[in-house]
Amino acid sequence: MKIATAAYPLDWLDSWAQYEDKIARWVSDAAGQGADLLVFPEYGAMELATLAGADAAGDLERSIHAVSDRMADAAGLHRRLAAEHRVHILGASAPVAVPQGRPVNRAEIYTPDSRQDHQDKQIMTRFERETWEIAPGGPLKLFDTTLGRIGVLICYDVEFPLLGRALTQADLILVPSCTEALSGYWRVRIGAMARALENQCVTVMASVVGKADWSEAVDTNTGCGGVFGPPDTGFPQTGVLAEGELNRPGWTYAELDPAAIAHVRADGVVLNRAHWSEQDPRAASVTNSSLLSEGP
Template identity: 35%
Template sequence: MKYRVAAVQYHLEDISSFEQFASQVTHYVRNASEYGVQFVLFPEFLTTQLLSIGDEAGKPLPIDQLPVFTEAYLALFRQLASEYNMHIVGGTHVVDVGGGKRQNTAHLFHPDGRVDTQAKIHLTPTEVEEWDMAPGDGLAVFETPYGTIAMLTCYDIEFPEIVRMARAKGADVIFCPSCTDDRHGFYRVRYCCHARTVENQVYIVTTGTVGSLRRVDFMRANYGQAAVITPNDIPFPPAGIMSEGDVNQDMLIVADLDLSLLDDVRKAGSVTTWRDRRTDLYTDWS
């Protein structure tokens, strides 16, 4: 099976209304549709842009006000997925989960109106100490007409076990929305994406925020680049990079994924890392 994906290097800048946010998101989806894509990925924390709208006194909104926009966020992405007949990983949005807890949650919008979610499982110190987030407590994979996918957000990809679990549950493509403020964080995520594709013989589609929210704490600096990353084997590019954007530029990238190539390398590649895992020595999460 083959299908086409796009990943958005979402440019953060201060705005004054939800309509401005909706207009920017719509622009990227419309642009992706011009390339005939079936999936488009937005980055982690793109909705923090809404905090820059501010309150009646002109002060930026605190993180605990971000869930106020959940209904509008869901309506916007549902409408775009339906209108453009596209699966959209709408980055992540901070949602209330009850008991005074919030989670940083990835959303998959299907063209038929369904919405799947995956809360971020591993949280960074900033998310815990500054934004009082709660971690997700389970991993799901999601069935689509284009196969099984998983959504693992930024820091999640740095833990080999969780990606192994996603592959054991049948995922061939991992969508990894990310948000990193400097090169150190960016390369941690990027290098781990490459490692996970080698270990599990999967595709990883990743992207990050670019630009700056000058009025929002912890979002004033962003260092991002979208990429579609493959196993390092003969059917794929030698460096494992099918497509990548220009660092810190407002743009999107497009690539075609061929799932049959994953089957080929798992069965008879130069190395067969998925088949050769030693389940007699360590856990097989399948």
């Protein structure tokens, strides 16, 4: 399969048609390069807040609802494009209002046969929980697709190994991200590469890039696209299948033979995934050993 992962800039939109044209162009470009799976980043849908005007786009609470109100239409657009181009798409995540409680951070996945499901972010960053009040959503899911089993860990979620371990049956873990600083980008990237090592799978990181001065939530963004695997049999020695240029908008592409995942899991130089359970008794039996001086 061929994977396309986005370094996606947020634009000011003057009309819904402008958004339709933008997404259609991005999908068409990737499909035209032979991509089977397209991955957009976390909070890439925040540009939809601009359709409600500058006051709404610049207000944290109003921007949530301005975007949420547009997500049904965005889903229809993505479903149509996935079917038209015969591709799988992970759409950019968005704050979505739910019937009870605070909004959640939700990414929708679309298939070529017009199927759709979503993954909610599990663990909120400090900004999300302390300032924006975005809430944890529904449970982790494992999506069975014609491309293999796919999991989604949204940005901060990929920094937690037990969430990754819960997706041990996934062949691909998609990591849509939105990071302000270079350090944030590297935290997520290191997490993505660690999950690929532990699960002997492929992780796919997408990023929001550039400035969006009209938004208090996503005004500064740093990152690039990247596709990572275990640095082992059948994969690059660095574990990097592909990486984009930092902060340069566009698609990053990687070719992947799904059989390589099955092979490294069965007969890699190391078998991290199979040996994971050996940690449990050893981690539980840590003992203290004092090397402190008892004095003169």
